[in-house]
Amino acid sequence: MEVDIESEWRWFRMALLDIATDTCGTKRVGLQHGQKKTEWWTEEVRKAIGEKKTAYRGWIQRQTPENWQHYKQLRVIAKKLVTEAKSKSKIMGQLWPSTRIHPPFGKQIILANHSATP
Numbered sequence: 001m002e003v004d005i006e007s008e009w010r011w012f013r014m015a016l017l018d019i020a021t022d023t024c025g026t027k028r029v030g031l032q033h034g035q036k037k038t039e040w041w042t043e044e045v046r047k048a049i050g051e052k053k054t055a056y057r058g059w060i061q062r063q064t065p066e067n068w069q070h071y072k073q074l075r076v077i078a079k080k081l082v083t084e085a086k087s088k089s090k091i092m093g094q095l096w097p098s099t100r101i102h103p104p105f106g107k108q109i110i111l112a113n114h115s116a117t118p
Contacts (some may be wrong), residue, residue, distance in 0.1 A: 039089035040082070048078040 053076040059067040 040085035
């Protein structure tokens with residue numbers, strides 16, 4: 001009788017995860033729905049980036065010098081807003097590090113780090 005190593009590994013892995021979950025519990029890590037991923041992504045920055053993208057699409061559809069100049073102006077404005085917002089978030093993070101929003105680790109289920117109670 002030949003044993004398939006992949007199916008044996010899947011069985012072992014599932015059994016181990018089930019036992020660990022029952023013993024230690026689980027918790028979700030990462031951002032919950034509706035939370036911002038970065039501190040500097042404000043409504044003002046979002047609008048500026050959206051206007052810049054719209055101007056770029058307009059230039060792609062109709063490549064005129066006027067459309068290109070309009071896009072370039074909005075690109076400069078958006079870049080300036082992003083730079084200012086990022087520098088403000090760095091300053092705020094240095095003043096109050098506990099208020100910083102950290103990048104997400106994805107929606108993973110990890111084992112809670114506490115010992116089991118009998």
